[in-house]
Amino acid sequence: MEKSIKIKQKPRVLDVVSKVLIAIMLVVLIVYCISLLILPVWMILTSFKNSIEYVNNSFGWPENFYFLNYSGVFEKLQIRITDFVIYNVFHMLGFSTLYSLGSSLINVFFTTCMAYVLSKYKFFGSNFIYNLGIVVMIVPIIGSLPSAMMVRDALGVYNNMFLHIITSPSTCFSGTNFLLLYGAFKSLPWDYAEAVFIDGGNDFTAFFKMFLPMILPTATVIFVLSFLGSWNDYQTFMIWLPDTPNLAYGLYQFQGVSRQLYKATIGEIMAGFSLVIIPTVVLYSASQGLILSKFTVGGLKG
Amino acid sequence: MKRFFKILAIILTLTLFGSTVASCGEDQTGNKYEIVVEPFSGSGFGYQWLKDLATDWMKDNPDYTVKVKESSTYMAGDQLSQIAAGTTITDVYYGSDPNYSPGIYKGYFEDLTDMLSVKPDGENGLTIREKIMDFDNWQKVASKVSYDSATDKFSYSGCYMLPHSITMTGLVYDHDKFLELGLLTYAPNTAEVKGQLSAQGITFDVSGSSLIFSSSTGSTNYKSGDRILIAGKDGKYGTYDDGQPQTMADFDEMVKNIVAMDAANKAFVYATKDEYVSELVNAYVVQYAGLDAYDALTKYDSNGKEITLDDGSKVVIDWNNGYLAHSVKGVRGAVEFLNEYFYKDPTYYTYGNYVQNAQARFIAGGIGQADYVAMIAEGNWFELEAMETLKSAEPFGKGYGQVDYRMMLLPNIEGQKGIDGNGHGSVIASSEAGAITVRKQADAEKLAAIKDFIAFTLTEKALSTTTVNTGLIRGYKYSLTPAQLSAMTPFVRNCYLAYQDTANVKVLTSATDLLRSPFPYAAVGYMADVGFLPCKGVKSLLNSLKSNGDVTSVVNGVAGNYSQSTWKEFLASIKNSL
Amino acid sequence: MQRKKASSHNKVRTLFILSLISYPLILFLIFYVFVNLNSIRMAFFNVKLDGTWEFAYFDNFITFIKGLTETGNVIGMSMYNSIRMYLINLVICMPLYLIFSYMLFKQCFMHKAIRIVVMLPQIISGFVICMLFVNFISGPDAPLSMLFSHLKIFIDDKSGMPIDLLYNEKTAFATTIFYGIWISFGTSLIVYPNAMKEISSEVIESAQLDGVSNMFQEMFYIILPLIFPTLSTFLITGLAGIFTEAGTILAFYETNAPDYVHNMGYYYAKLVKNANETTYPMLAAGGLLMTLIVAPVVILVRHLLEKYGPSTEVQ
Incomplete structure (x- = not known):
């Protein structure tokens, strides 16, 4: 930012306009924030209403708090998998945690490795891989779902959560997470590694002992965001892992199929929603400070 | 940061717990002496009826165990992908929809042709072929179509499915309340x-x-x-349709009477998400235009007969000009009917998002402060599905089985062809119609046992007890004893009697009838889930009316579903893929 | 001695690099390269009902193009809506993101609370929020419908009932767009202020000495050039996803969306879910065609942004 900026004269009018605009936008922003709060509040209120009360009072304060909706969730939120296996809330909670933790950890780990290697080492093909990542990110491949289904089915990855998780980092050198980590590694000088080498360490120690700890806050942010994403992911389960439903997929079924099967009422569905968001809210509140400070996205330089 | 790791630790603990619990699921593999049966449990009818039948059958077949899956809500499409992925051990499907055709071509299912000559009720009884309501029709639904490019001819072979269930959709009303209000004639x-x-x-x-x-x-x-009361369409007194309006003018008068009694009264309630209202439109079109028009709309073949189009021209529909069927005369009248009572004037109707809400409004209507709602667009599963709400209505004498609910037949439409081509009879549309299929078996002995079990579920006794216990109507000819009839709830009995009254009432099973041609599963780009009267672009006629607001554009939307060139490609792709 | 050390060091280094990158690369070959090659192959075949394949030359491409060009056909409509969706987002969202981010960066009133609240859609499941939204605005029991009839606004003049925003031709597309924008601020309001934070206070101070006194100047002369890489990343990835992004339509309508809200992403998702398998090759062919169109555009835009965008020296 070397070039200096010369403003010919102070445009007073613009100053005023700018102040007014900011004031207006602040009001807009606050109204927007309030609008975001309406739905969760409505969800919680509705979760305490029975269906008759909802028909008469769809937004107001519940007249009688109807706690049975919550026990109804535990009773009715279940999915029958092929062949006599019925999963209840606790099973789904297990699958949710397993999947979110597993896929987030493995993805963050491999993305970190890739970002580190590509940002710190020049070797045959390193530029190619980096550019390939950019290409994968910006070149859309449209309509390969049927083909993906065929391949995954043939390899046994379809409907197998373990294989699904361990094969998930297939494009870990692409995407915003990669770029974020890549940028973070770039900003760390190589001198740290030299110091490790002088102390008799090798590339492994440089990475695991020196750079990894330094990058941990950024990696944690990515982990948390990725965890939130996979916790709430129902489409993956709908398409690839229908037999190991997580909570999000369970709820998807709950509000669709189970409305018929278990006659779930709107109150019970809202109670289900209220319950399923607890873990993510807790996790987010715990790591909020870190996310707010560390989440940046850089350019697509190739 | 510390706090974060603490939470991570908690989550890890939960995972361990979760995965231990999760791993407790049973691991089942196919077993020669175990027959796994999968009925659809998503609708109100449940699975208990099949479990009871299985228990009875096992008494005579002690070598075999029939396991009934208890809460399958899978549609045929999901079941096919499970078969493809090898993630199911089901041997027999009692599906709520019949869309197993792609699986038939892939060789997933057994040909059940030999079962057709089986007599489930013994030597003196009917064969299964005879029990099926309209076998010639059914055979087209259940067979494999092949195309011979040399002669440019299609041929049908085999019978891979048997009929399972039939539902009925219409306007449901409380007979006693109608009497009290003087709404019947x-x-x-x-x-x-x-x-x-x-x-x-x-x-x-x-x-x-x-x-x-x-x-x-x-x-x-x-x-x-x-x-x-006056006799209904059947001309008999003391039956399911006594006192009901006979013509559209009577119907209109009744509706106007209902809303005139009290400003808060509504004549109809329906659910916007589960659109049984469009089934009324479907029924209306067919009742007006006749069964050849129905065949034109569902199998794209008007049996060589001419049907009249909206512009007055007459045309014979076959697979080459199937797209013209949607221009049939009658659609306009049906959309006007829809517009008149279910859209244009909200004094006539109210609605709920989901069917549960609509049911609550209907059942609670008239109790306490709630506004009276005279009729609900629903199906013959209504009481079973609304069980929870009916329970809470019990103190008011409106509990399960306490009310004489009846289904209102569509009155005579001026100029209608009716079900006999001469202007007589009413049409009821069935929103669901299911099929039975048997997955390819490796063991001949087990296959024989499976067929025996299916035949057992098709005996007169099995068919009738199922209907008595659940209200589920099976797609076969069977009758109920007076004792059985009186054991049913009034509503289920009324529906069953209407279904059996084939001289006066035709129940359209469009879900199965659409499969009489290979278009739904073999034409590239054909949307298989739209029913037989979709509106281009919006599918649902009601939603189309809501967004366009005028009848003509909806009629045009229906007529313009497929263009001539699209249809040509459909036909070409069918020939390619068969 | 030294050479030996160097060579052993090189060996360790090669081992290190290989050990970290070979596994993801193998996965990439299988689940990306092979899957897509297979999809390309599929585009040239007909799949028969019994599962056998038959070479079909360019038939599938022709079918898709016909659909694209036929008036009123849903394929063309989907493509039109996809493009509209991208442009509207660009024109409405980008300026808002920047202004709001600027305000947060300047630590406006309640900026901390705002940054938490805007993340709500991400914290609460996107699916849950979506379902809440649908239940809240659509249908007669929905609180919003009640509000409409109470305030006598958004009333359908034909029926006199409050209109259903999701099922009215005039409002449906706008509603889906609105929803998309409405929930999208969370990430942006973290990423952009964070990018702005990296601008050193000296730069701003010296700019102020040079006469930069209001938001427009500060934004135009200082902030935009510095956050340009972040901005262009979003522009490019957005453009790249133009035909794959289904938005929330699948969750809103399941597979029953009216044609006028279809976009390409949704059209594909719906057909893979609903249509018969013989349709898949046509989809694969269409996908290939669209890739061939979008890819050069994206690459060109990226090139132009790099060449003519403000110069950026930020690491």
Whole structure:
């Protein structure tokens, strides 16, 4: 930012306009924030209403708090998998945690490795891989779902959560997470590694002992965001892992199929929603400070 | 950061717990002596009926165990992908929809042709072929179509599915409440009516202009002292349709009466998400345009007969010009009907997002402060599905089985072809119709056992007890004893009787009938899930009306579903893929 | 001695690099390269109902192009909506993101609370929020419908009932767009302020000495050039996803969306879910065609942004 900026004269009018605009936008922003709060509040209120009360009072304060909706969730939120296996809330909670933790950890780990290697080492093909990542990110491949289904089915990855998780980092050198980590590694000088080498360490120690700890806050942010994403992911389960439903997929079924099967009422569905968001809210509140400070996205330089 | 790791630790603990619990699921593999049966449990009918039948069958077949999956809500499409992925051990499907055709071509299912000559009720009984309501029709649904490019001919072979269930959709009303409000028509005191009553073996008293029931030699649904209503379409007194409006003008008068009684009254309630209202439109079109038009709309073949289009021209529909079927005359009238009562004037109707909400409004209507709602667009599963709400209505005498709910037949439409081509009869649309399929078996002995089990579920006794216990109507000819009839709830009984009254009522099973041509599963780009009267771009006629607001654009939308060139490609792709 | 050390060091280094990158690369070959090659192959075949394949030359491409060009056909409509969706987002969202981010960066009133609240859609499941939204605005029991009839606004003049925003031709597309924008601020309001934070206070101070006194100047002369890489990343990835992004339509309508809200991403998702398998090759062909169109555009835009965008020296 070397070039200096010369403003010919102070445009007073613009100053005023700018102040007014900011004031207006602040009001807009606050109204927007309030609008975001309406739905969760409505969800919680509705979760305490029975269906008759909802028909008469769809937004107001519940007249009688109807706690049975919550026990109804535990009773009715279940999915029958092929062949006599019925999963209840606790099973789904297990699958949710397993999947979110597993896929987030493995993805963050491999993305970190890739970002580190590509940002710190020049070797045959390193530029190619980096550019390939950019290409994968910006070149859309449209309509390969049927083909993906065929391949995954043939390899046994379809409907197998373990294989699904361990094969998930297939494009870990692409995407915003990669770029974020890549940028973070770039900003760390190589001198740290030299110091490790002088102390008799090798590339492994440089990475695991020196750079990894330094990058941990950024990696944690990515982990948390990725965890939130996979916790709430129902489409993956709908398409690839229908037999190991997580909570999000369970709820998807709950509000669709189970409305018929278990006659779930709107109150019970809202109670289900209220319950399923607890873990993510807790996790987010715990790591909020870190996310707010560390989440940046850089350019697509190739 | 510390706090974060603490939470991570908690989550890890939960995972361990979760995965331990999760791993407790049973691991089942196919077993020679175990027959796994998968009924659809998503609708109100449940699975218990099949479990009971399985228990009975196992008494005579102790070598085999029949396991009934208890909460399958999978549609045929999901089941096919499970078969493809090898993630199911189901041997027999009792599906709520019949869309197993792609699996038939892939060789997933057994050809059940030999079962057709089986006589489930013993030597003196009917064969399964004879039991099926309209076998020639069914065979097209259940067979594999092949195309011979040399002769440019299609041929049908095999029978891979058997009929399972049939549902009925229509306007449901509370008969007693209608009587109380004077919404039904009483039989006039004329010599003609009295003659008919006597001919039916009904004795009655005359009180002024009204005829009062006293007794009958045959079965009727009157109690002594009841005032006799006009006979319905069946021309018989004391049946499921007595007193109902006979013409559209009567219907209109009844609707206007309902809303005139109290400003808060509504004539109809329906659910916007589960659109049984469009089934009324479907029924209307067919009742008006006749069954050849129905065949034109569902199998793209009007049996060589001419159908009249909206512009007055007449055309014979076959696979080459199937796209023209949607221009059939009658669609306009049906959309006008929809517009008149279910859209244009909200004094007539109210609605709920989901069917549960609509049910709550209908059942609660008139209780306490709730506004009275006269009719709900629903199906013959209504009571079972609304069980929870009915329970809470029990203190008001409106609990499960306590109310004489009936389904209102569509009145005569001026100029209608009806179900006999001569202007007689009513059409009821079925929103679901299911099929039975058997997955390819490696073991001949087990296959024989499976077929025996299926035949067992098709005996007169099995068919009738299922209907009595659940209200589920099976797609076969069977009858109920008077004792069985009286064991049913009034509503289920009324529906069943309407279904059995084939001379006056035609239940359209479009879900299965659409499969009489290979278009739904073989034409590239054909949307298989739209039913037989979609509107281009919006699918649902009601939603189309809501967004366009005028009848003509909806009619055009229906007519313009497929263009001539699209249709040509459909036909080409069918020939390619068969 | 030294050479030996160097060579052993090189060996360790090669081992290190290989050990970290070979596994993801193998996965990439299988689940990306092979899957897509297979999809390309599929585009040239007909799949028969019994599962056998038959070479079909360019038939599938022709079918797709016909659909694209036929008036009123849903394929063309989907493509039009996809493009509209991208442009509207670009024109409405980008300026808002920047202004709001600027305000947060300047630590406006309640900026901390705002940054938490805007993340709500991400914290609460996107699916849950979506379902809440649908239940809240659509249908007669929905609180919003009640509000409409109470305030006598958004009333359908034909029926006199409040209109259903999701099922009215005039409002449906706008509603889906609105929803998309409405929930999208969370990430942006973290990423952009964070990018702005990296601008050193000296730069701003010296700019102020040079006469930069209001938001427009500060934004135009200082902030935009510095956050340009972040901005262009979003522009490019957005453009790249133009035909794959289904938005929330699948969750809103399941597979029953009216044609006028279809976009390409949704059209594909719906057909893979609903249509018969013989349709898949046509989809694969269409996908290939669209890739061939979008890819050069994206690469060109990226090139132009790099060449003519403000110069950026930020690492």
